Amino acid sequence: xxxxxxxxxxxxxxxxxxxxxxxxxxxxxxxxxxxxxxxxxxxxxxxxxxxxxxxxxxxxxxxxxxxxxxxxxxxxxxxxxxxxxxxxxxxxxxxxxxxxxxxxxxxxxxxxxxxxxxxxxxxxxxxxxxxxxxxxxxxxxxxxxxxxxxxxxxxxxxxxxxxxxxxxxxxxxxxxxxxxxxxxxxxxxxxxxxxxxxxxxxxxxxxxxxxxxxxxxxxxxxxxxxxxxxxxxxxxxxxxxxxxxxxxxxxxxxxxxxxxxxxxxxxxxxxxxxxxxx
Amino acid sequence: xxxxxxxxxxxxxxxxxxxxxxxxxxxxxxxxxxxxxxxxxxxxxxxxxxxxxxxxxxxxxxxxxxxxxxxxxxxxxxxxxxxxxxxxxxxxxxxxxxxxxxxxxxxxxxxxxxxxxxxxxxxxxxxxxxxxxxxxxxxxxxxxxxxxxxxxxxxxxxxxxxxxxxxxxxxxxxxxxxxxxxxxxxxxxxxxxxxxxxxxxxxxxxxxxxxxxxxxxxxxxxxxxxxxxxxxxxxxxxxxxxxxxxxxxxxxxxxxxxxxxxxxxxxxxxxxxxxxxxxxxxxxxxxxxxxxxxxxxxxx
Amino acid sequence: xxxxxxxxxxxxxxxxxxxxxxxxxxxxxxxxxxxxxxxxxxxxxxxxxxxxxxxxxxxxxxxxxxxxxxxxxxxxxxxxxxxxxxxxxxxxxxxxxxxxxxxxxxxxxxxxxxxxxxxxxxxxxxxxxxxxxxxxxxxxxxxxxxxxxxxxxxxxxxxxxxxxxxxxxxxxxxxxxxxxxxxxxxxxxxxxxxxxxxxxxxxxxxxxxxxxxxxxxxxxxxxxxxxxxxxxxxxxxxxxxxxxxxxxxxxxxxxxxxxxxxxxxxxxxxxxxxxxxxxxxxxxxxxxxxxxxxxxxxxxxxxxxxxxxxxxxxxxxxxxxxxxxxxxxxxxxxxxxxxxxxxxxxxxxxxxxxxx
Numbered sequence: 001x002x003x004x005x006x007x008x009x010x011x012x013x014x015x016x017x018x019x020x021x022x023x024x025x026x027x028x029x030x031x032x033x034x035x036x037x038x039x040x041x042x043x044x045x046x047x048x049x050x051x052x053x054x055x056x057x058x059x060x061x062x063x064x065x066x067x068x069x070x071x072x073x074x075x076x077x078x079x080x081x082x083x084x085x086x087x088x089x090x091x092x093x094x095x096x097x098x099x100x101x102x103x104x105x106x107x108x109x110x111x112x113x114x115x116x117x118x119x120x121x122x123x124x125x126x127x128x129x130x131x132x133x134x135x136x137x138x139x140x141x142x143x144x145x146x147x148x149x150x151x152x153x154x155x156x157x158x159x160x161x162x163x164x165x166x167x168x169x170x171x172x173x174x175x176x177x178x179x180x181x182x183x184x185x186x187x188x189x190x191x192x193x194x195x196x197x198x199x200x201x202x203x204x205x206x207x208x209x210x211x212x213x214x215x216x217x218x219x220x221x222x223x224x225x226x227x228x229x230x231x232x233x234x235x236x237x238x239x240x241x242x243x244x245x246x247x248x249x250x251x252x253x254x255x256x257x258x259x260x261x262x263x264x265x266x267x268x269x270x271x272x273x274x275x276x277x278x
Numbered sequence: 279x280x281x282x283x284x285x286x287x288x289x290x291x292x293x294x295x296x297x298x299x300x301x302x303x304x305x306x307x308x309x310x311x312x313x314x315x316x317x318x319x320x321x322x323x324x325x326x327x328x329x330x331x332x333x334x335x336x337x338x339x340x341x342x343x344x345x346x347x348x349x350x351x352x353x354x355x356x357x358x359x360x361x362x363x364x365x366x367x368x369x370x371x372x373x374x375x376x377x378x379x380x381x382x383x384x385x386x387x388x389x390x391x392x393x394x395x396x397x398x399x400x401x402x403x404x405x406x407x408x409x410x411x412x413x414x415x416x417x418x419x420x421x422x423x424x425x426x427x428x429x430x431x432x433x434x435x436x437x438x439x440x441x442x443x444x445x446x447x448x449x450x451x452x453x454x455x456x457x458x459x460x461x462x463x464x465x466x467x468x469x470x471x472x473x474x475x476x477x478x479x480x481x482x483x484x485x486x487x488x489x490x491x492x493x494x495x496x497x498x499x500x501x502x503x504x505x506x507x508x509x510x511x512x513x514x515x516x517x518x519x520x521x522x523x524x525x526x527x528x529x530x531x532x533x534x535x536x537x538x539x540x541x542x543x544x545x546x547x548x549x550x551x552x553x554x555x556x557x558x559x560x561x562x563x564x565x566x567x568x569x570x571x572x573x574x575x576x577x578x
Numbered sequence: 579x580x581x582x583x584x585x586x587x588x589x590x591x592x593x594x595x596x597x598x599x600x601x602x603x604x605x606x607x608x609x610x611x612x613x614x615x616x617x618x619x620x621x622x623x624x625x626x627x628x629x630x631x632x633x634x635x636x637x638x639x640x641x642x643x644x645x646x647x648x649x650x651x652x653x654x655x656x657x658x659x660x661x662x663x664x665x666x667x668x669x670x671x672x673x674x675x676x677x678x679x680x681x682x683x684x685x686x687x688x689x690x691x692x693x694x695x696x697x698x699x700x701x702x703x704x705x706x707x708x709x710x711x712x713x714x715x716x717x718x719x720x721x722x723x724x725x726x727x728x729x730x731x732x733x734x735x736x737x738x739x740x741x742x743x744x745x746x747x748x749x750x751x752x753x754x755x756x757x758x759x760x761x762x763x764x765x766x767x768x769x770x771x772x773x774x775x776x777x778x779x780x781x782x783x784x785x786x787x788x789x790x791x792x793x794x795x796x797x798x799x800x801x802x803x804x805x806x807x808x809x810x811x812x813x814x815x816x817x818x819x820x821x822x823x824x825x826x827x828x829x830x831x832x833x834x835x836x837x838x839x840x841x842x843x844x845x846x847x848x849x850x851x852x853x854x855x856x857x858x859x860x861x862x863x864x865x866x867x868x869x870x871x872x873x874x875x876x877x878x879x880x881x882x883x884x885x886x887x888x889x890x891x892x893x894x895x896x897x898x899x900x901x902x903x904x905x906x907x908x909x910x911x912x913x914x915x916x917x918x919x920x921x922x923x924x925x926x927x928x929x930x931x932x933x934x
Contacts, residue, residue, distance in 0.1 A: 111808040150789040388898025395891035550736025
């Protein structure tokens, strides 16, 4: 049992928000087929200033799956993640996470429901130390009074150290996050997600700007954390994709172009056309 | 309400609209296009007013027979002075605060205090006013019941000319294209050889110049004292923010909406309650549309 | 929270307490001590601004609203007592026949105190929560608070019969029978005020040291990341803003007691922006610094207005520019650099503090 579980048993965590009403046409989670699907996206569309960044996109991710999303720039990959985690509201379509409609929830409610998001450029608290970055991300005492009374107990500390070790930052706890290298910041961000134990992780370009060795370490890290969790990873580096991916979705102009294993997708003539054609 | 009174009320609204537009127009260019919050904008208006006052005095002393037309020179002098001052301000002060809007706000507030005191020391704390040329006094009797003050008609006409002029500069001139290019994509503009520093300075100067014109024109309807600028700055900001910061058209619509609402409400309730009602309505409207009337949806 | 022992803050507190409780009362005459009391009233606001602006990144240019609310409410109580059993004089002059309903609760000190503590706080909380939920940015929030300050000023001045108009409310005599005009009473009020201020400061420091303080810094620098860590940032910002409003209201009430009057000037835009400068001069990240800043600027204001009246606005304007351009951490930042010489100290950087 980890500390978070202990804490929630003792009643120190925030209770999860009430499930919002299911979107029309959504199947309840009790159906065997749906129970396996952790994320169900149907006909998702969003437009900015008349341009459809995501256009009638449908996607399904199973529980414990590691899905990689690739596609040329402007294909709508980041926008898709933005809509799942609540940063952007879709114009139409539905997003079901464990049967729950995410469109009605605020960002922090989506996080508490079990979704974690890592941003394209490392988004850590530069002025705070690494340990403080982790500490803030602990899903305990997240209300005003809760955070006033929050104490760094030994169990909190050990949980932080455990996660820090997983993301290769055990030695850097006291350093200001702003002083970490680019790759370390990415790891820190992943660690900040891990610490609240999400069931679905959205990682936007986790190895961008990393050295070859860092990429290897990250591949191994992702492999580890994918056990018992679902991951959606956006990446450009095809070698990295090959090393971690089981199933790949290719996006183009806001739609799904192709889906399958790495080999299938790479030999799909439509994908070849988009990447090499024109 | 009779037809005559309705027409005159509507005209009051138009008159206030043009005044708000002149005040807020310069601010819209500076705040809207450049993202610079210049809390000293009101003091630039006051400078325009004081320059006009000086022009009037100069004419009184040296060219009394020309007093009928001093106002045109006054406006030109006001524009020139504030344009130059704006240019110098941008180069020497404002540009150090780019990308820090809250700091710009406070720094320019400090500047406004300094300018207010400067006016007090130079011109004295009492109010100064300028004589109104004879051909502008009185009213145009459109019909028996409808009388439109000539000075306000002049302001309406002038605002129209200024608005057209600004539009032509921004949308029809070579320099206007540069300004819009820099505002939309600074890096690329620099890469194609546009002197972005110069464009910034000239744009700020244009906004300041408009403030000068506004101040100059105010002398026709009121007197000036060192604190005049502060009276108008908040209203100007509210007009700009309500209209949608990045949109000059929004500023125009916002001025019109606020002006007509204010004059209508003033007819129905006391002046202060009308003002309070307008402010509350704007605050509520901003709650529902924080980026103002005219916005575009952009991926943040 | 941090294992590092840092003595500079307790030291600063001790020095300030000694200054306020011992040095000033001994060395200043009653008149000057009373002036100090007025500046200390603004110090309450400055402490709140340290939390909201320095740590939270929320710039409010309308703290005068809450300061004024507290001040006016206290004034209403004192005025009712002073003019009882008749109506306050300005009402009589405006031909008001009976006491307006909303004045009635202020006959009781208990109700007055409760309203001073609750009304500005609840309003600030509700209003700011609605606004923050909408992700209204820093600049817009600042301008909306300006607009609110302006609205309140116009309202107060316009409704002369209800509020005393531009002249404000004055001519108090007693508080529950105790003569507040005597020198001795003023001294007592001074000490009570210092006590309240120190309590407020300690609370603010406690907040800064807690996880809530770190959260505020995180929200200031990267609010969306904080949201994506599961926090309702609008609620947190609103709570801090409400606390600052509470402090300002208490300050306003104290101001009325010290000054013997309240006028719409303290509610308005000019006053509200000045209050921001008190915090900025002292150090927007330092609770003690903000109080020192308020005292210092207040003192300079009286002195310059007396001796070189023309110089005051020049000075204040330059101060605004200097603090923003060169001294983002104010005097506390300078003091901190000196402390660095004999003891390393981690000061949360202020480079991000200017961000909207």
